[in-house]
Amino acid sequence: MSGWVRIVGLGPGREEMVTPDVRAVLDEATDVIGYIPYVARVAPRQGLNLHATDNRVEIDRSRHALSLAAQGARVVVVSSGDPGVFAMAAAVLEAVEYGEPGWRDLDVQVMPGITAMLACAAACGAPLGHDFCAINLSDNLKPWALIEKRLRLAAEADFAMAFYNPRSKSRPEGFAKTLDILKDACGDDRPVIFGRAISTPDQTIRVVPLSETEPEMADMRTMVIVGSSQTRLIPRDGAPLIYTPRSVAS
Amino acid sequence: MSGWVRIVGLGPGREEMVTPDVRAVLDEATDVIGYIPYVARVAPRQGLNLHATDNRVEIDRSRHALSLAAQGARVVVVSSGDPGVFAMAAAVLEAVEYGEPGWRDLDVQVMPGITAMLACAAACGAPLGHDFCAINLSDNLKPWALIEKRLRLAAEADFAMAFYNPRSKSRPEGFAKTLDILKDACGDDRPVIFGRAISTPDQTIRVVPLSETEPEMADMRTMVIVGSSQTRLIPRDGAPLIYTPRSVAS
Numbered sequence: 001m002s003g004w005v006r007i008v009g010l011g012p013g014r015e016e017m018v019t020p021d022v023r024a025v026l027d028e029a030t031d032v033i034g035y036i037p038y039v040a041r042v043a044p045r046q047g048l049n050l051h052a053t054d055n056r057v058e059i060d061r062s063r064h065a066l067s068l069a070a071q072g073a074r075v076v077v078v079s080s081g082d083p084g085v086f087a088m089a090a091a092v093l094e095a096v097e098y099g100e101p102g103w104r105d106l107d108v109q110v111m112p113g114i115t116a117m118l119a120c121a122a123a124c125g126a127p128l129g130h131d132f133c134a135i136n137l138s139d140n141l142k143p144w145a146l147i148e149k150r151l152r153l154a155a156e157a158d159f160a161m162a163f164y165n166p167r168s169k170s171r172p173e174g175f176a177k178t179l180d181i182l183k184d185a186c187g188d189d190r191p192v193i194f195g196r197a198i199s200t201p202d203q204t205i206r207v208v209p210l211s212e213t214e215p216e217m218a219d220m221r222t223m224v225i226v227g228s229s230q231t232r233l234i235p236r237d238g239a240p241l242i243y244t245p246r247s248v249a250s
Numbered sequence: 251m252s253g254w255v256r257i258v259g260l261g262p263g264r265e266e267m268v269t270p271d272v273r274a275v276l277d278e279a280t281d282v283i284g285y286i287p288y289v290a291r292v293a294p295r296q297g298l299n300l301h302a303t304d305n306r307v308e309i310d311r312s313r314h315a316l317s318l319a320a321q322g323a324r325v326v327v328v329s330s331g332d333p334g335v336f337a338m339a340a341a342v343l344e345a346v347e348y349g350e351p352g353w354r355d356l357d358v359q360v361m362p363g364i365t366a367m368l369a370c371a372a373a374c375g376a377p378l379g380h381d382f383c384a385i386n387l388s389d390n391l392k393p394w395a396l397i398e399k400r401l402r403l404a405a406e407a408d409f410a411m412a413f414y415n416p417r418s419k420s421r422p423e424g425f426a427k428t429l430d431i432l433k434d435a436c437g438d439d440r441p442v443i444f445g446r447a448i449s450t451p452d453q454t455i456r457v458v459p460l461s462e463t464e465p466e467m468a469d470m471r472t473m474v475i476v477g478s479s480q481t482r483l484i485p486r487d488g489a490p491l492i493y494t495p496r497s498v499a500s
Binding site for chain 2: 011014015016017018019020021024058082083084085086087089090091093094096097104105108109110111112113114115118119121122123125126127128129130131132133134135136141142143146149150153154156157158159232234235236237241243244245246247248250
């Protein structure tokens with residue numbers, strides 16, 4: 001009996017965005033491990049153990065997955081979006097590196113999913129159609145000074161920017177500082193997209209010029225995308241289409 | 251009869267990475283438009299017109315899609331990967347902005363897919379597990395000086411970096427310059443991943459320290475990911491696992 005771990009992405013919320021590859025390993029699993037709302041997306045069935053845990057216990061959860069697999073279990077660790085983008089893949093691999101020596105020989109694979117920034121971008125056009133960066137705005141695991149440095153350099157590089165975890169109740173001030181930095185560094189009034197609960201029935205998308213953005217426009221379910229200096233907005237009936245052109249003039 | 255355009259991502263190559271949403275619109279389409287190898291991935295059927303065109307005609311192809319939809323056709327524009335990342339979505343929206351006024355009222359939607367950098371990252375672990383940027387290294391549509399500026403700023407920001415279109419026969423020198431810039435700017439020997447034909451039967455993954463990279467290691471089918479200063483390599487039997495940790499010490 002040979003166990004394995006698959007670290008999979010369930011996409012942003014809509015079931016039709018889950019890949020057949022991910023469905024297939026969920027069908028083969030003996031155990032599913034993850035944060036409560038993501039495990040809740042997996043249908044219970046005979047012979048499948050669902051282990052739902054709270055936020056901020058990523059390393060415990062990872063060690064649990066690896067130890068079950070070492071005992072022969074077929075373990076799926078679920079993330080929303082893509083597991084490799086600010087989600088469980090890096091946590092599981094950290095647990096491999098610093099855990100039991102035998103864990104390195106386990107069959108551990110990461111399976112991609114539709115990450116939030118790409119679902120959000122698609123929902124309003126193609127704002128990430130040119131060079132861009134992705135930054136996690138939470139300073140739970142890194143110093144705020146590094147976030148600020150990256151924001152200023154990203155603005156100087158004229159990247160479009162996608163922000164994960166922009167704002168939570170426990171750290172409401174970071175996103176306010178982020179907007180202040182961008183208003184100072186960008187020097188223009190580019191569009192900012194607030195995409196909330198993307199691809200779910202609760203989806204809302206709001207497009208606001210940078211100068212009119214306010215911190216309260218984002219929460220933990222919001223993906224924020226800031227256009228580059230080149231990003232275009234096509235007005236029309238209903239929501240505008242937003243895109244960043246493929247070309248930049250010499 | 252009301253036409254529409256769906257700009258969809260077929261993922262990196264493996265059919266089990268195509269989302270059910272994308273399968274569903276392909277089943278409803280009257281016309282499929284795209285670059286020859288991507289249209290070749292769509293199964294022919296009665297009533298479906300396949301329009302395969304060569305590379306570098308993105309705007310012609312987009313105008314064709316929009317004019318067919320304006321006449322009532324249900325048109326799917328196919329890209330590999332995600333259509334919003336260096337692919338057809340920005341081209342179609344550019345054609346909307348500068349095309350027939352009536353095209354703005356067409357039902358045009360972008361549907362996300364698994365983009366190459368995330369499939370490549372997953373195949374070797376989680377090198378994009380922390381803040382990162384994505385840069386198209388082709389200077390067909392932007393000045394080389396802008397690419398160079400972005401590379402230097404990305405290195406200063408200590409982003410992991412994902413490079414699309416690193417090298418082609420018609421512009422072999424850009425990737426050589428890219429590697430020289432990184433060797434100069436990064437100041438350490440971080441891992442560089444060369445992922446070729448990811449998720450297909452031809453897949454190869456090669457991990458090389460930055461100091462030992464050579465331009466010939468990449469071609470147009472290669473995705474290149476450069477770790478940040480924090481990126482870790484876990485040696486083990488077979489290919490190493492590579493990840494960028496979630497945390498950065500203060």
